[in-house]
Amino acid sequence: MLVTGFSQDIKLDKELGKENAQRVEQTMGIYDDAKMTNYLRSVGDRLVSHLDKPLFAYNFNIVPDMSPNAFALPGGYIYITTGLLPLLASEDELACIIGHEIIHSNNRHTIKQIKKKILPTLLEIPGELLGVVNENLGIVLNAPIKTSNKLLFASYGRKFETEADNEGIKLAAKAGYEPDAMISALSRLSKSIEVATENKEEKSYFNDHPYTPDRTASIEKIKSNLTWTKTNPISQNFLYEFDDILFGNDPIHGVIVDNKFLHPELDFYIEFPKGWTIDNQVTNVGAYQPDQKAAAFVYIEKDNLSPQKAGTTFVANLSTKDKSKMVNGEVYALNGKEGYLLTFKEIIKSETAFAYILWIPLNGNLFKLIGIGSSESKATLEHVSYSFRGLNDKDKATIKIDKVRVVEAKEDETIKSLSKRVNNKLNLELTSVVNSKEENEKLDKGTLIKVVNEEKYY
Numbered sequence: 001m002l003v004t005g006f007s008q009d010i011k012l013d014k015e016l017g018k019e020n021a022q023r024v025e026q027t028m029g030i031y032d033d034a035k036m037t038n039y040l041r042s043v044g045d046r047l048v049s050h051l052d053k054p055l056f057a058y059n060f061n062i063v064p065d066m067s068p069n070a071f072a073l074p075g076g077y078i079y080i081t082t083g084l085l086p087l088l089a090s091e092d093e094l095a096c097i098i099g100h101e102i103i104h105s106n107n108r109h110t111i112k113q114i115k116k117k118i119l120p121t122l123l124e125i126p127g128e129l130l131g132v133v134n135e136n137l138g139i140v141l142n143a144p145i146k147t148s149n150k151l152l153f154a155s156y157g158r159k160f161e162t163e164a165d166n167e168g169i170k171l172a173a174k175a176g177y178e179p180d181a182m183i184s185a186l187s188r189l190s191k192s193i194e195v196a197t198e199n200k201e202e203k204s205y206f207n208d209h210p211y212t213p214d215r216t217a218s219i220e221k222i223k224s225n226l227t228w229t230k231t232n233p234i235s236q237n238f239l240y241e242f243d244d245i246l247f248g249n250d251p252i253h254g255v256i257v258d259n260k261f262l263h264p265e266l267d268f269y270i271e272f273p274k275g276w277t278i279d280n281q282v283t284n285v286g287a288y289q290p291d292q293k294a295a296a297f298v299y300i301e302k303d304n305l306s307p308q309k310a311g312t313t314f315v316a317n318l319s320t321k322d323k324s325k326m327v328n329g330e331v332y333a334l335n336g337k338e339g340y341l342l343t344f345k346e347i348i349k350s351e352t353a354f355a356y357i358l359w360i361p362l363n364g365n366l367f368k369l370i371g372i373g374s375s376e377s378k379a380t381l382e383h384v385s386y387s388f389r390g391l392n393d394k395d396k397a398t399i400k401i402d403k404v405r406v407v408e409a410k411e412d413e414t415i416k417s418l419s420k421r422v423n424n425k426l427n428l429e430l431t432s433v434v435n436s437k438e439e440n441e442k443l444d445k446g447t448l449i450k451v452v453n454e455e456k457y458y
Contacts, residue, residue: 010055010075013111017056017075024063024079029253029282031062031082031246039241040080042234043091044098050174055106060098064250068189072101074110082246086404086450087192087434091233092172092181099175100168100182107167109160165215166222176231179223183216184436192433239406239448247402247426247452254280255399261285261298262391264399264457267363270298271387273380287384294373296384301366307331307359310366311340314357334360335389356381363390399457404450409443416440424451 024030031037037060044060056076065081072078078101080094088094104110169179190212235241249255254263259274263285272278272287279286288295301310311329318326325344332341339360346353356371369388371381407422415432416439418424424431432439435449443449 009111010108012114013056013074013076013105013108015075016110017073017077017105020073021059021075021077024073024077026283027281028063028065029250031064031250032252033062033245036085036242036245037062039235040094040098043095044078044102046234047095047099047102047171047175050171051102051106053106055108058102058105064246064253066248068192070097070101072104074105074108076105078102078105082250084189085242085245086247087188088185089188089238089436090178090181091235091238092178093185094238095172095175095177096169096179096182097185099171099177100164102171103164103167104160107160107163109164112160113157162215162218165219169219169223170226173223173226173228176229178230179219179226179228182219186212186215186219188433188436192430195430195433239450242404243406245404247404251399251401251457253282254285256280257398259287261287262395262399264391264396266300266365267390268298268367269387269389269391269395270384272296272384294377294380295371296381297370298388299368299370301359301368303366305366307338307340307361307366310359310368311342311357315342332358334358334385337361354378356385358385360388362388396458397456400454401457402452402454405453406448406450409445409447409449411445412442414440414442415449418443418449419451422451423453425454426452 040062041060044058048054048058058076058078060078060080062085063079063081066083067081068084068087070078070080070084078098080097084097085094088097165182169182172182173179251264253265254261256278259276259278260269260271261278261280262269270285273289276287276289279288284297284299286295286297303310303313305313308331315323315326315329325346326342327345328341328343330341332339337360339358341359342357344355344357346355352375354371354373354375354377356369358369358371360367360369367388369385371377371384373381402425405422407418409418410421413421415435415437416428419426419428419431426434428439431449431451437443437449
């Protein structure tokens with residue numbers, strides 16, 4: 001039930017939350033593991049049941065992102081990345097992290113900043129191709145470069161972060177979880193980032209998040225005044241709940257290797273110019289040169305049409321003004337396959353900009369290749385299109401996937417000897433941090449240790 005007095009106010013939360021949740025799904029994707037997701041939601045639902053005044057119907061999901069983070073959108077949308085879950089050691093730590101995000105959403109931190117005209121960045125918007133493509137041509141091309149898959153987690157400022165820390169552990173404690181767990185989780189997260197980046201965390205007045213030692217000191221003060229009763233965890237063996245979770249990027253949406261892109265599920269390969277920035281999203285992959293004066297994109301068409309039918313249908317739906325920018329529509333052969341090519345032209349600030357849309361069939365799918373640039377970019381864009389092909393056996397052999405595995409230590413094994421035995425891909429220092437064990441510490445038989453194994457995707 002919604003709180004009296006807030007029923008009118010939370011309309012904006014819901015609208016912003018729904019809109020950005022769709023963007024998260026389109027740009028990052030939702031991790032497809034029902035068992036892990038159901039467990040996460042069970043912990044989240046337990047916490048929500050102890051909120052005094054829940055404003056929203058909360059929704060919890062895992063996103064496949066290697067950055068160790070959690071984030072909340074307005075309206076009750078909470079996300080945990082696959083990069084964070086392997087760093088957690090207990091359900092108590094998970095509950096404290098989720099509690100922190102619930103408070104951000106339930107206390108309407110994003111909306112409060114909007115009212116103060118302090119807008120947290122929910123999604124990076126790199127913008128149109130500056131100086132080449134204007135708004136109208138962007139609309140013609142279905143605005144292919146509107147968002148990036150690098151989600152910039154909302155920056156709430158120190159006041160709201162401290163509020164989420166303090167109220168989050170209070171919520172966790174009310175639900176029967178150890179509030180101290182937030183300290184161990186933050187400390188391990190900070191240490192793992194230091195090891196991975198080789199940069200020690202430093203206190204800065206320009207950081208949005210409080211300095212970790214300051215955060216943990218504040219949490220210590222709050223939890224010392226809490227009265228709470230420990231309840232049984234939902235899981236009897238937390239580490240196994242996320243055994244086999246993705247570590248790193250998910251090949252299911254494609255793999256970037258230098259300037260090449262390989263998609264194992266859609267079975268295609270494309271090569272972009274060296275030095276271009278490649279942006280891989282769930283719905284498309286694109287790349288653009290550093291000055292953003294040329295770009296190329298690959299989409300898959302959902303409609304089961306012939307290339308020519310797809311192209312003519314696209315043209316039929318254009319406005320009269322946009323149709324006037326089209327200079328050609330023709331059957332076009334690419335690598336022995338018959339496609340259909342549209343060419344658009346526009347003069348922008350005395351510079352001629354071209355846009356090419358090519359529909360081409362490949363391995364039972366219909367793809368849409370888009371190229372944007374000046375006349376000087378034509379040869380480059382043509383080279384990109386001619387690199388488009390199906391995967392061969394050599395390509396497939398290069399695609400690997402990393403998974404977190406929980407293994408049992410043997411008598412007197414160390415992190416170092418265990419890692420060698422199980423072919424642990426994670427470096428020893430980070431393995432030690434993740435497991436809260438010293439590198440040469442003698443392990444008891446049966447001690448559960450998280451490692452990372454590399455497997456062939458196919």
